Amino acid sequence: MTLRIGLIGHGHWGTNLARAAARTPGCVLAAIADLDPANRARxxxxxxxxxVTDDPAILVAGPGIDALMIATPAGSHVALATQALDAGKHVLVTKPLAPTAVEAEALGRLATARGRVLLVDHTFVWAPPVTAIRGRIAAGDLGALVYIQSERAGLGIFKDDVSVIEDLAIHDFAIFDHLLDRMPARVSATTATTHPGLNSSAAWISLFYPDGLVAxxxxxxxxxxxxxxxxxxxxRRILTWDxxxxVARLRLHDAGADPVDRAVPGRAALAYRTGPVTPLPLEAIEPLAAELxxxxxxxxGTIRPRADARAAARVARVCDAAVASAMGGGAPVAVDGAEAAP
Ligand SMILES: NC(=O)c1ccc[n+]([C@@H]2O[C@H](COP(=O)([O-])OP(=O)(O)OC[C@H]3O[C@@H](n4cnc5c(N)ncnc54)[C@H](O)[C@@H]3O)[C@@H](O)[C@H]2O)c1
Structure with a gap:
């Protein structure tokens, strides 16, 4: 069977989705809609x-189209995904799926009711380093996790419909969700804004897990x-992903601090271990190719998508808690639906 896919929104990100759909065996890029003439020309x-059309409704109604990819600005995702599912299309929506967990879950229920696939483009959950990290954690190679630290920075596009939390940090929340298979109990966030009246453009967010792990x-x-x-x-060990x-995006450090019998006054009874650093091989696959x-x-019908509406709702709950914490000056906020902290 060939999956005939339409794309709504051929902007910065939609360009990549279009290319991936056109290249994926078993998929055909069947139509593109964009409101902007320059992006239609591209x-x-x-x-x-x-x-190529300026009217997304043509794709939604299109009888020769099985599925739609939605890569428009965040504020339009829920309406377009609802129309597409109601029209019987399978849907791939880029992040964020919805502004709230409640809306994300409602989309999931609609997809189930219509018997259609709803896949959320949390692109990094298909990234080979994330797959490798997940495998190492599951195999116990790292031992009990102590902390995860992520930095995601650059000269980003300043959005007017979402803050840097829903735009960039959401990638990390989706990665943590996939790596850990559990939710944080509480979140604390502080933010900064470059210009008064604009959404926050810098965020420092801590996620506290019930077992003591901090991300x-x-x-x-x-x-x-x-x-x-x-x-x-x-x-036991530490992974670094750059x-x-x-040269090597993912490295395994045989480093840590092991208990020793003889304590030196003023020092913890620990000895550093600085063993070899091993670059880890990664699957040679583009995340978007794997996602498509x-x-x-x-x-x-042969698999369940690893990022569905339920995953998007868990991620949205973390986003909600981070935004609420930032508004409250960084005080920790409980994550709705998470296991209570011990
Ligand atoms: N998964 C990722 O890694 C990733 C990366 C970047 C952006 N994104 C997401 O992609 C989405 C788009 O971001 P972008 O940077 O590509 O924005 P963009 O402004 O470059 O592109 C959006 C495009 O959608 C078109 N559009 C808007 N409303 C439309 C409608 N109703 N019908 C048809 N076309 C419409 C615009 O004309 C524009 O061409 C955002 O939700 C963003 O979060 C995801």
Whole structure:
């Protein structure tokens, strides 16, 4: 079976989704809609055989289209996804799926009622380093996790419908959700804004898990140097992921601090272990290629998407708590639906 996919929104990100759909075996990029004439011209130039329109309703109603990818600004996702599901299309929506967890869950229920796949484009959950980190955690190679620290910075596009939390930090929340299979109990966040009246453009967010694990995210739209770095520290070993490192993006450090019998006064009874650093091999696959293949297979009924409306709702709950905490000056806020803290 060939999955015929339409794209709504051929802007910065939609361009990548269109390319991925056109390249994925078993998928055909069937049509593109965009309100902006310049982006329609770019779409027509990149995909000369694909019809391009200014009216998304044509794609929603299109009888020759099985599925829609939605890559418009965040505020339009719920309405467009609802129309697409009501019209019987399978839907891939980029992040954030919805402004609230309640709306994300409602979309999930609608997809179930219509018997359609709803996949959320939390792109990094298909990234090979995330797959490798998840495997190492599951295998116990790191030991009990102590902390995760992530920095996601660069000169980002200042959005007017979401803050840097829902735009950038949401990637980390989705990664943590996929890596840990559990939710934080509480979240604390502080934010900064470059210009009065604009959404916050810098955020420092701590996620507190019931077992003592702390995950921290620093997300910035205003940074002169692009940074995509994460440390996942366990008692036994530590992983470092630098997505911009051209030599080795993921490294396993046999480093830690082990208990010793003889205590030196004034020092903890621990000895440092600084063993070898091993660059880890990564699958040679683009995250979007893996994501589109999973969308195709989910529509065929052979798998469940790893990022569905329920995952998006969990991530939205963390976003909600972070925004509420930032508004309250950084005081920790309980995450709705999470297991209570001990
Ligand atoms: N998954 C990721 O890694 C990732 C990365 C970047 C952006 N995004 C997401 O992609 C979405 C779009 O971001 P962007 O940076 O591409 O924005 P953009 O402004 O570059 O593109 C949005 C496009 O949608 C079009 N559009 C708006 N409303 C429309 C409608 N009702 N019908 C048809 N076309 C419409 C606009 O004309 C524009 O071309 C956002 O939700 C953003 O969070 C995801």
């Amino acid at each position: 779409a027509a130039a990149a995909h000369p055989d694909v019809p 921290q995210v620093a997300a910035h739209w205003l940074a002169p140097v692009k940074v995509r770095r994460m440390t996942v520290a366990g008692r 997505d911009l490192d051209p 293949a999973e969308f195709r297979d989910a529509v065929a």
